[in-house]
Amino acid sequence: MTTILGVDIGGTKIAGLLVDGHHRPLAQATLPTPSTDPVALYRAVVALIGDMLARANLTLADLTAVGVGVPGQVNSASGTVTNAVNLNLDHYPLGSTLAAELSVPVIVENDVRAAAVGAYQRLFPTGAARSVAYLNLGTGVAAGVVLNGQLYRGRRGMAGEIGHMVVDPDGEWCNCGQRGCLETVIAGPAMARHAQAALPESDVLSPADLYRTAATDSGAAAAVARVTQGVALAVQWLLMTYDIDQIVLGGGVTRVGAPFIQPVLAYLDAMRETSPLLQTLYSADLVVLPADFNAGVWGVIHLAREAMPTPTNFQR
Numbered sequence: 001m002t003t004i005l006g007v008d009i010g011g012t013k014i015a016g017l018l019v020d021g022h023h024r025p026l027a028q029a030t031l032p033t034p035s036t037d038p039v040a041l042y043r044a045v046v047a048l049i050g051d052m053l054a055r056a057n058l059t060l061a062d063l064t065a066v067g068v069g070v071p072g073q074v075n076s077a078s079g080t081v082t083n084a085v086n087l088n089l090d091h092y093p094l095g096s097t098l099a100a101e102l103s104v105p106v107i108v109e110n111d112v113r114a115a116a117v118g119a120y121q122r123l124f125p126t127g128a129a130r131s132v133a134y135l136n137l138g139t140g141v142a143a144g145v146v147l148n149g150q151l152y153r154g155r156r157g158m159a160g161e162i163g164h165m166v167v168d169p170d171g172e173w174c175n176c177g178q179r180g181c182l183e184t185v186i187a188g189p190a191m192a193r194h195a196q197a198a199l200p201e202s203d204v205l206s207p208a209d210l211y212r213t214a215a216t217d218s219g220a221a222a223a224v225a226r227v228t229q230g231v232a233l234a235v236q237w238l239l240m241t242y243d244i245d246q247i248v249l250g251g252g253v254t255r256v257g258a259p260f261i262q263p264v265l266a267y268l269d270a271m272r273e274t275s276p277l278l279q280t281l282y283s284a285d286l287v288v289l290p291a292d293f294n295a296g297v298w299g300v301i302h303l304a305r306e307a308m309p310t311p312t313n314f315q316r
């Protein structure tokens with residue numbers, strides 16, 4: 001029996017899913033992400049894998065392949081993770097270490113690239129979309145791009161890193177060393193800063209707080225307008241750059257739901273109204289990832305499957 005195990009390492013939790021050769025789920029599990037210690041993180045991933053196999057009454061000998069998604073720069077050929085700042089991983093040979101311990105093929109991919117594959121494979125299974133961009137709006141902002149059915153990584157694995165495109169050269173400093181990156185305007189921490197400025201008496205503020213407050217507070221409304229503009233521009237860049245079929249939005253910020261997406265759609269409509277050029281481009285559909293769908297886990301499962309020497313029973 002073919003069994004593929006996908007693991008998505010996030011900043012707060014590690015999620016795993018074990019499926020059979022027809023992508024039917026056999027077991028799933030989550031663990032809190034151990035912070036700051038690469039060895040503890042690695043051991044947690046191994047423990048999660050063992051736990052899922054046990055839940056499915058399987059052993060390591062039954063496992064066919066493993067895929068791991070991680071927020072950081074990934075050399076997908078070697079499985080080495082670089083610059084995963086939030087996980088304190090740098091030049092960490094995650095893929096080769098796991099493969100040696102488990103004695104199965106292991107692929108490692110950047111989490112947003114993986115989510116793009118997951119969205120492409122699972123949301124458009126009939127082949128309705130061949131080229132899909134997944135825009136993640138979370139702690140960071142980045143896109144993953146599937147072109148003609150293939151994940152496009154670029155030369156350095158950086159394709160789609162639009163969070164570090166500069167929208168305001170005189171704006172706030174970004175962690176990357178530039179000023180006014182898109183990420184400084186529309187990522188989760190930026191929204192928390194906007195909300196804090198609008199609601200200085202509150203302690204912990206989420207994107208949902210910011211959108212709720214925008215109904216009654218002009219500062220919060222202005223911040224929401226900036227976020228709306230930034231997201232709409234990001235969508236436009238992806239369309240202009242790749243001329244793709246579908247854009248999928250995901251990440252914590254999108255969980256705000258209708259108050260988040262409706263102004264973005266209205267902004268794009270307004271852009272289109274005045275421009276015959278944009279009218280030809282915006283045939284692409286914009287969808288928000290369902291909150292209960294872990295695109296990253298499904299993405300690494302599909303990538304692990306594709307990397308198998310003989311991908312038997314492969315089904316989209």
Ligand SMILES: [Zn+2]
Nearest residue numbers: 164174176181
């Ligand atoms: Zn930046």
